[in-house]
Amino acid sequence: MTIPVSEGEEWTEERHSPLSSLHDWVYLAREFDHAYRRGSAGGSGKVRSHMKQVRDRLAKILTGKTLVRFPDPAEKPVTAHLRRAIDNGLDGSMRSMVRSMVRAIGNVRSQLAWEYGYERMPRHLQERYAYADIMGPKGPIISPTLTLGLVLFAPRTTYPAHSHQGKTESYLSLSGHWSENDNGVYAPGSIVLNLPQHTHTITTADREPVLLAYAWCGDSDVLSAPGMRFSRRPKTPPA
Numbered sequence: 001m002t003i004p005v006s007e008g009e010e011w012t013e014e015r016h017s018p019l020s021s022l023h024d025w026v027y028l029a030r031e032f033d034h035a036y037r038r039g040s041a042g043g044s045g046k047v048r049s050h051m052k053q054v055r056d057r058l059a060k061i062l063t064g065k066t067l068v069r070f071p072d073p074a075e076k077p078v079t080a081h082l083r084r085a086i087d088n089g090l091d092g093s094m095r096s097m098v099r100s101m102v103r104a105i106g107n108v109r110s111q112l113a114w115e116y117g118y119e120r121m122p123r124h125l126q127e128r129y130a131y132a133d134i135m136g137p138k139g140p141i142i143s144p145t146l147t148l149g150l151v152l153f154a155p156r157t158t159y160p161a162h163s164h165q166g167k168t169e170s171y172l173s174l175s176g177h178w179s180e181n182d183n184g185v186y187a188p189g190s191i192v193l194n195l196p197q198h199t200h201t202i203t204t205a206d207r208e209p210v211l212l213a214y215a216w217c218g219d220s221d222v223l224s225a226p227g228m229r230f231s232r233r234p235k236t237p238p239a
């Protein structure tokens with residue numbers, strides 16, 4: 001079987017492994033299911049419906065003949081903060097849901113491929129941000145309409161304004177404290193929903209890194225070409 005994934009590249013079945021044989025990855029995917037089932041929607045119908053959408057799409061992945069294809073593991077400067085973020089997420093005061101997911105992340109840590117995703121990265125961000133997909137159209141767990149992943153920020157980071165076209169995003173907070181659009185402070189266990197085209201900026205606290213899980217729900221053509229781009233700053237009108 002040949003699995004076309006993007007222009008100029010083809011993945012063959014020989015280069016894939018069945019998800020069912022990769023137990024650490026199955027456990028991690030199940031932790032996402034658990035978090036989106038047991039986490040609180042805070043009384044929001046929109047958050048609740050997104051959580052259900054994530055669970056429904058994940059159920060198909062977990063029960064179907066899902067394949068896994070690993071890119072080469074890769075680190076970025078910010079991954080020097082990953083051990084601390086994992087340690088904080090395993091802290092006894094954290095909710096057991098968070099601890100379980102962070103532990104499952106620790107078990108696949110050496111296989112993660114951290115990347116930037118943007119063609120143009122502000123230089124200060126190259127030291128302070130990276131993400132690693134867990135599941136999506138390009139893998140590692142191949143899933144056409146649900147992308148799950150991790151994003152790591154160094155302390156005292158501002159992640160510039162961006163929005164997502166054609167897909168709904170949630171962040172599940174796993175370690176550290178952060179804010180979105182200066183609207184509040186989120187702690188481990190928080191779920192924050194960003195509807196399509198909602199512009200959002202993230203800031204992280206002064207002393208500890210922030211580790212978030214993210215989920216994107218969208219059509220396969222949107223998720224396979226996410227086109228990540230920072231929003232342009234509005235030009236200051238001439239005085």
Ligand SMILES: [Fe+2]
Nearest residue numbers: 162169194200
């Ligand atoms: Fe986002």
